[in-house]
Amino acid sequence: MSKNNLDSLNCSVATALELIGEGWTILILREAFFGSRRFEDFQKHLGVARNILTTRLNKLCDKGILERTPIKQGAKRHEYKLTPMGRDLHTILIALTQWGDRWLQTDQGAPVKFVERVTGEEISDVTILSKDGREIKPR
Amino acid sequence: MSKNNLDSLNCSVATALELIGEGWTILILREAFFGSRRFEDFQKHLGVARNILTTRLNKLCDKGILERTPIKQGAKRHEYKLTPMGRDLHTILIALTQWGDRWLQTDQGAPVKFVERVTGEEISDVTILSKDGREIKPR
DNA sequence: AGAAATAGTTGCGTTTTGCAACTATTAATT
DNA sequence: AATTAATAGTTGCAAAACGCAACTATTTCT
Numbered sequence: 001m002s003k004n005n006l007d008s009l010n011c012s013v014a015t016a017l018e019l020i021g022e023g024w025t026i027l028i029l030r031e032a033f034f035g036s037r038r039f040e041d042f043q044k045h046l047g048v049a050r051n052i053l054t055t056r057l058n059k060l061c062d063k064g065i066l067e068r069t070p071i072k073q074g075a076k077r078h079e080y081k082l083t084p085m086g087r088d089l090h091t092i093l094i095a096l097t098q099w100g101d102r103w104l105q106t107d108q109g110a111p112v113k114f115v116e117r118v119t120g121e122e123i124s125d126v127t128i129l130s131k132d133g134r135e136i137k138p139r
Numbered sequence: 140m141s142k143n144n145l146d147s148l149n150c151s152v153a154t155a156l157e158l159i160g161e162g163w164t165i166l167i168l169r170e171a172f173f174g175s176r177r178f179e180d181f182q183k184h185l186g187v188a189r190n191i192l193t194t195r196l197n198k199l200c201d202k203g204i205l206e207r208t209p210i211k212q213g214a215k216r217h218e219y220k221l222t223p224m225g226r227d228l229h230t231i232l233i234a235l236t237q238w239g240d241r242w243l244q245t246d247q248g249a250p251v252k253f254v255e256r257v258t259g260e261e262i263s264d265v266t267i268l269s270k271d272g273r274e275i276k277p278r
Numbered sequence: 279a280g281a282a283a284t285a286g287t288t289g290c291g292t293t294t295t296g297c298a299a300c301t302a303t304t305a306a307t308t
Numbered sequence: 309a310a311t312t313a314a315t316a317g318t319t320g321c322a323a324a325a326c327g328c329a330a331c332t333a334t335t336t337c338t
Contacts, residue, residue: 001162001295012239013169013232019243023326026160030152039285049327054286064242076335077284085242092238093152095230100151103203103224104158162295178316188296193317215304216315 019063020089024048025056029086030093032066037079065089158202159228163187164195168225169232171205176218204228 020026027046036042043053057080060066065086068078082089159165166185175181182192196219199205204225207217221228 011169012236012243014166015243016235016239017165021160021162021165023160026156027153030150040283043285049329050286051288051328052326088238088241091234092231095234096155097151099227099231100155102227104151104154179314182316188298189317190297190319191295 019059019065020092022056022059024052025060026093026096028053028056028060029065029082029089032080032082032086033090033093037081038071038077039080042080060086158198158204159231161195161198163191164199165232165235167192167195167199168204168221168228171219171221171225172229172232176220177210177216178219181219199225 020029024046028042028048031042031045036045039053039057042048042057043050046053048056057066061068061080064083066080067083069081071077071079159168163185167181167187170181170184175184178192178196181187181196182189185192187195196205200207200219203222205219206222208220210216210218
């Protein structure tokens, strides 16, 4: 997939995919949402090759989706945290998860449920709403 | 990205990405939502290499996201159409588009707006709702 | 100080992509 | 019906991306 081709499509989806469409990137972001912060966390949970993880984390930081901050003040080691731009990817992650749960049989059902932190209630399916709040179906 | 690795994560996101996470696949699906049906439509609009397009369309058909149907009854040539499983990807496409529009500067603003067919009204941002309809923010 | 943990880097083989030319079949034109 | 153009791939080869395992360099812990 040549960068030039995608650019020339001049489309938000194409541009977004240049940032988060490479292999492992979305899974790395999912791990970040689930609380992973450090290189070894991501590596152990995902089993991704270390050199690939390095390049993905670097790119995500460069593009402002993750940020590197010291583990504690004065420390030399750093951790990778979602920026607001990164946290805003939650709709994509949840839409992906729910689509997967609806259409792809896994052996053990839906292994992860999203619940509200405050109430502990499960969230509902992602829906596309019109500006006045009615649900919209495709086409 | 080894298939084995992803499988062992046993996660809807990982499984979903095995189907739609390869290069060009999501853009092909976007074209399908925009009305492309035939091989040359996809190829011309995206500029994707023809051999890649072949393998992606085959996989999407194999997995039930697209289906091949004769262009008209009795015709030898076929077209690629979204199945219900494919149409249900609209949340992911819209979430991606809206994230891109919010965070990625393109030279000419948001080039595509999603509108309701019936009313012509623009749709609102994708939000994650709790089961009783309140909006939920990440964390 | 010494040992263990952490965070990468490096080299190399494999796989996936991209490109362009070529082929085969179907549909349109005369 | 024969010829031409359009459509839908296929093939071979070069370039880029990925995967693996071993190695290195810092930090942190004891």
